[in-house]
Amino acid sequence: MVNATTTLDGQPFSRAQFEALLKRRLFYTEAFEIYRTAPNFHGDNRGLFDYGPPGCALLNNIINEWRKHFVIEENMLEIDTTGITPEPVLKTSGHVDKFADWMCRDPVKGEYLRADHLVESVLETRLEKSRAATSDGKNKADKLDDATAKEFEEILAKIDNYGGPELRDLIKKYDIRNPNGNGEVQDPIAFNLMFQSTIGPSAASPVYLRPETAQGQFLNFRKLLDFCQGTMPFASACVGKSYRNEISPRSGLLRVREFLMAEIEHFVDPEGHKHHERFSEVADIELPFLEKDTQLSGKTTLTTVSIGKAVETKLVDNETLGYFLARVYLFLVKIGVDKTKLRFRQHLANEMAHYACDCWDAELLTSYGWIECVGCADRSAYDLSVHSNATGTPLVVKEARPEPLEITEWKASLEKKLVGPRFKKDAKKIEAAVASLGQDALGALADELASKAVITVPTAELADGKTSVELSSEICSIDKVTRVENTREYTPNVIEPSFGIGRILYSVLEHVFWHRRQDSARQVLSLPILVAPTKVLLVPLSNNPGFRPVVKSLASRLRALGIANNVDASGVSIGRRYARNDELGTPLGITVDFDTLSNGTITLRERDSTLQVRASEDEIIEAIKNLIAGTESWEQVSKRLPAFTGQGQDGQGQDGQGQDDRWDN
Numbered sequence: 001m002v003n004a005t006t007t008l009d010g011q012p013f014s015r016a017q018f019e020a021l022l023k024r025r026l027f028y029t030e031a032f033e034i035y036r037t038a039p040n041f042h043g044d045n046r047g048l049f050d051y052g053p054p055g056c057a058l059l060n061n062i063i064n065e066w067r068k069h070f071v072i073e074e075n076m077l078e079i080d081t082t083g084i085t086p087e088p089v090l091k092t093s094g095h096v097d098k099f100a101d102w103m104c105r106d107p108v109k110g111e112y113l114r115a116d117h118l119v120e121s122v123l124e125t126r127l128e129k130s131r132a133a134t135s136d137g138k139n140k141a142d143k144l145d146d147a148t149a150k151e152f153e154e155i156l157a158k159i160d161n162y163g164g165p166e167l168r169d170l171i172k173k174y175d176i177r178n179p180n181g182n183g184e185v186q187d188p189i190a191f192n193l194m195f196q197s198t199i200g201p202s203a204a205s206p207v208y209l210r211p212e213t214a215q216g217q218f219l220n221f222r223k224l225l226d227f228c229q230g231t232m233p234f235a236s237a238c239v240g241k242s243y244r245n246e247i248s249p250r251s252g253l254l255r256v257r258e259f260l261m262a263e264i265e266h267f268v269d270p271e272g273h274k275h276h277e278r279f280s281e282v283a284d285i286e287l288p289f290l291e292k293d294t295q296l297s298g299k300t301t302l303t304t305v306s307i308g309k310a311v312e313t314k315l316v317d318n319e320t321l322g323y324f325l326a327r328v329y330l331f332l333v334k335i336g337v338d339k340t341k342l343r344f345r346q347h348l349a350n351e352m353a354h355y356a357c358d359c360w361d362a363e364l365l366t367s368y369g370w371i372e373c374v375g376c377a378d379r380s381a382y383d384l385s386v387h388s389n390a391t392g393t394p395l396v397v398k399e400a401r402p403e404p405l406e407i408t409e410w411k412a413s414l415e416k417k418l419v420g421p422r423f424k425k426d427a428k429k430i431e432a433a434v435a436s437l438g439q440d441a442l443g444a445l446a447d448e449l450a451s452k453a454v455i456t457v458p459t460a461e462l463a464d465g466k467t468s469v470e471l472s473s474e475i476c477s478i479d480k481v482t483r484v485e486n487t488r489e490y491t492p493n494v495i496e497p498s499f500g501i502g503r504i505l506y507s508v509l510e511h512v513f514w515h516r517r518q519d520s521a522r523q524v525l526s527l528p529i530l531v532a533p534t535k536v537l538l539v540p541l542s543n544n545p546g547f548r549p550v551v552k553s554l555a556s557r558l559r560a561l562g563i564a565n566n567v568d569a570s571g572v573s574i575g576r577r578y579a580r581n582d583e584l585g586t587p588l589g590i591t592v593d594f595d596t597l598s599n600g601t602i603t604l605r606e607r608d609s610t611l612q613v614r615a616s617e618d619e620i621i622e623a624i625k626n627l628i629a630g631t632e633s634w635e636q637v638s639k640r641l642p643a644f645t646g647q648g649q650d651g652q653g654q655d656g657q658g659q660d661d662r663w664d665n
């Protein structure tokens with residue numbers, strides 16, 4: 001059974017100890033912290049964090065690997081789009097109306113709580129208390145009867161499926177109150193999560209900070225299609241900050257108001273079941289799925305099957321979505337995620353974003369529970385269609401047909417001479433609305449036009465604020481026409497893997513955290529060498545001036561190879577210096593000692609095993625290069641090069657054995 005509260009070495013996970021390490025080593029820190037107590041600071045700095053040097057390096061290394069794994073591997077077209085977004089774009093995409101969470105207010109405390117999180121935390125606490133209580137003895141009032149406990153478990157399994165009215169009913173039915181003070185809360189209301197501002201000195205035009213990078217990619221679709229000479233399928237990618245005015249930020253980096261996203265929009269032809277050319281490369285990879293139906297039945301049992309089987313049985317809708325789930329899995333495991341703490345959870349119908357038609361979240365198990373870190377959605381043709389309708393710009397693919405095709409279909413025509421003068425500025429929008437009508441709608445409107453001589457067509461918002469227009473038979477005609485088509489035109493569907501880098505980074509750190517010795521305060525972050533902030537620690541054995549030029553020259557050789565290294569020439573013992581760098585996740589350490597001065601050899605220490613080898617500078621640097629490139633493992637290096645068991649090894653001599661075991665320097 002997977003347990004989030006156990007570290008790699010099987011010891012109990014202590015969040016306090018873990019967070020103290022992250023703070024001590026400056027992985028990240030609360031933003032504007034010193035202003036919190038300033039007399040003129042009345043703001044709320046919750047959900048805003050700054051990354052310190054190791055956190056920043058780790059973040060950048062994760063992004064670099066993301067670029068290699070996705071952008072380079074799949075020839076994606078990476079772009080960098082703006083965060084400031086004009087309101088009409090986000091009105092069209094649906095975010096202005098629908099990008100909201102349900103919020104309850106505690107009128108006494110003046111606190112705002114996210115309704116689903118409130119229900120979740122109160123029911124979880126009641127269940128925990130009930131488990132701890134005994135029906136006869138201690139805290140017996142907390143004991144829930146079996147039926148109620150089952151009911152709570154079922155509610156929790158599908159918590160993401162509840163909307164405002166259902167959450168209100170649950171709050172009333174179970175008398176759910178603000179855990180802080182036990183006050184009653186008001187009914188949930190929808191709260192839009194976007195930060196709004198205005199642009200320019202006139203302040204006349206509203207803008208938002210983007211809540212996702214996706215829209216910028218959709219708006220560039222036509223230019224990107226031209227850029228890749230119309231070749232389908234293709235994918236765009238974007239890495240950038242997104243902003244969400246979360247109701248109640250909590251859990252450190254997991255729910256923040258400003259965060260780095262890395263998003264991919266893969267544009268695919270909807271015909272041919274979204275087949276993916278490289279699907280066979282990943283088909284055998286087994287993934288743990290938490291299916292929709294399992295959640296609805298109140299359970300959390302995982303189904304582990306190959307992605308090939310999952311697509312064949314339609315558990316996962318199509319090959320392209322399946323391909324990305326497998327690639328996401330490989331990426332997460334590569335950067336340090338514990339594969340036993342990873343699952344793919346299918347979205348429930350109500351939970352699905354307004355644009356999505358099938359959605360799976362890669363969730364990682366942390367001490368805060370299962371956390372969504374990557375959302376993988378099939379956004380269908382929603383975004384391109386709505387932006388096309390709103391702007392009158394066709395966001396479509398045109399492809400030559402292998403054989404000409406004869407098609408008989410409904411066609412709507414507008415009397416252009418009348419449309420311009422009659423509708424003026426709205427004319428383009430009306431033309432776009434008519435052009436976007438599907439065959440079923442056209443068939444129905446043709447009948448209506450024949451009987452009433454006037455029809456109503458839905459449009460984007462017009463100058464008078466209306467979202468439809470009446471067209472008479474004088475202006476609009478709808479007829480059956482037969483035509484020969486040599487080119488095919490279609491709106492691509494979009495498969496979108498969307499990564500929250502901060503959540504991934506935090507979860508990886510929890511997964512690689514462990515203790516060196518039983519009951520010891522020595523802690524280690526076993527970050528994979530690929531993403532570790534610093535790859536090599538350089539330590540001179542002592543302050544002996546003879547070591548300095550050697551260390552300097554080694555540092556410069558490593559720098560020339562682009563290998564991040566750090567010299568620790570502080571006066572403390574080697575063991576302490578290693579311990580400090582174990583906390584920073586530094587995987588390799590070089591020691592320069594008296595033997596170096598006499599025979600030119602140096603030692604190389606591996607963080608997790610603490611084993612060391614001794615060889616010439618050239619051999620050690622070669623081994624480091626291989627370890628970073630992944631062409632050689634530590635096991636291979638340690639077999640190939642002579643072992644070193646002398647001074648300076650952990651637990652012996654210089655390690656600080658018998659010394660104070662608090663590694664807090």
Ligand SMILES: Nc1ncnc2c1ncn2[C@@H]1O[C@H](COP(=O)(O)OP(=O)(O)OP(=O)(O)O)[C@@H](O)[C@H]1O
Pocket residue numbers: 244246253254255256257259261372373374375498499500501502503504
């Ligand atoms: N407030 C946040 N803080 C940090 N990361 C976030 C936040 N909101 C979303 N993300 C990240 O962005 C990714 C894609 O966003 P998406 O819109 O799918 O999230 P979401 O479903 O709104 O998340 P949640 O349900 O947890 O609020 C998520 O998988 C997550 O990694």
